[in-house]
Amino acid sequence: MGINFDLNDLQAFRAVAELGSFRKAAEAVNISQPALSRRIDKLEQALGVRLFERTTRSVTLTTVGRVFAPSAEQLLDDLDVALLGIRDVSSSRMGHVTIACVPSVAYYFLPAVISTYRRRFPRIRVKLLDSSANDVLAAVMSGEADFGVSFIGSQDAEVEFKVLLQERFVAACRRDHPLANKKRVTWNELYEYEYVSVDKTSGNRLLLDQALSAVAPRAPSVCETRHVTTMLGLVEAGLGVAAVPSMAMPGRDHPVLTSVPLVEPVVKRRVGIVRRRGRPLTPAALEFHKTIVETKRGGAVGADTAEIGASSKSKRRVSR
Template sequence: MARINLELNELQAFLAVAEKSSFKAAAEALYLSQPALSRRIEKLEQSLQVRLLERTTRSVRLTEEGAHFLLHAQNVVDELEQAMSGLSERAERRSGVVSIASIPSVAQHLLPAALAALTASYPALCLRVFDEGAQEVLEQVLAGHADFGINLIGAEDPNIDFEPLLTEHYLAVVRHDHPLATQRRLNWEDLVGERLIGVSQRSGNRLLLDHHLASLPQRPRIHYEASHLQGAYGMAEAGLGVLVVPELSLTPAYRHQLVGIALGKPAVSRTLGLITRSGYQPGPAAEQLRTLLRAQFAQYRARQAAD
């Protein structure tokens, strides 16, 4: 079997000249000087021991041998590019990492199903989830530690692209035996005098509530405070008072002891969305996860509309 002594850059140089019919245009397309391009063509012709191009001061055209070789050279380069693309995809599926930052309510309620679906396509992919508060989620995305995030803040940041997915209202959550548990709807004035359970003032939810309720003539007083919603839910399950939370956080796991009651006057809501660093393009696996999350949010919206 004859040894093939050709280099890929020589084939690419030949294809570029054949396409452009010009050494100058081909050199510009390949970001080469014309002498460097000429050396590649000469080396290719020496290896093949045939002349591939007829060159004059005004034009370049393929010889008969060059026209014959062009078809095979193009096929070789196309096949090699497809093989390299396939290897890149296989390598990503085998050893890639996708990192996502998410507020806890989404990480607990909607994210797991999307991760399970992604694993079906990328069975060996490493998945990393940062389930943090809103500010921490934003910082993880801005620092590049997460491919993207799900958050209620970031829309105003010039370095963040924010894609809204869901606008949800806040509920008053009480234990089933609480005096308010039979109510279908409450106003904020109905909670004056109740013992409220809240989360830390560093929480995105707490900041949002404080902002919206600052104008109320009378505001319910927070008697119990937890750093995270899990702790606050524990207090509500113990019957300590009324917890005000976004509706997504009231998962089925809590509903066996707790009931959520719609809140109005003023109605308070938050918008959740995908956040990505401006200009950042996630890889195929991360992009598929974003698509799966959009579908999960769409299904959740449909269920809420049906209830």
């Protein structure tokens, strides 16, 4: 005897499982809350099990529900794959994509990517995990994120790091700062002024310490942070200058901040896609990946970056 449930019931189950709320799930799939409850009841009756534990304050998956969730997700993804070959379905496709990304890439680059993606697939929800490079890697390995965008890979054979581009470090300063009118700035010149830096837990800090072993700052930084984006806020507030990856800088029309290339030496880092080897991307994630590549080729990452068509594995696992 066949099992009596359909695609709508599976979509309702996925929405409740992800959002932990019947109200939010009903809004996500554009139906009333009673209608969504009926779909869940229908699915549970068809399977002969309870999928959710319901209280007045929360909704959680039962043990059976947690086991069933990956299978339901796979069924929906397989259907999405089948629909990829059909024209004019973009506006009606549903789903979700979760991307883990270091903040220095997320702040100014990814909004353009997400905006383009949302225009193409308005009913696909995007979740962005902006965190350290270590956390990005962990999210990818655990399956919490479909893939990551970072500058650090891993020695682990299960991790694939495909380089998208190479970017250089630049001196971030206010437009009224003495360095702002220079065509280039040496690291020694940068350290003649008060500066802010990232702390020793940062992958950027490790990269810079290795590249600048022969450059000695005349004094400690006036402030240390864990996030490059926080450093830029401090620079904008007039607390000093900072060395940051070029992709972290706002556009050239920013009213306060500007950047100058750093030389002697030129320090670069590679930014790429971090994936778990052998795990295929869902259709929603694949389309997001394509949008990242298109945006990068369109020049939205700035003039101080260069494409690299290569794959590599980083030898260290460190945090952003």
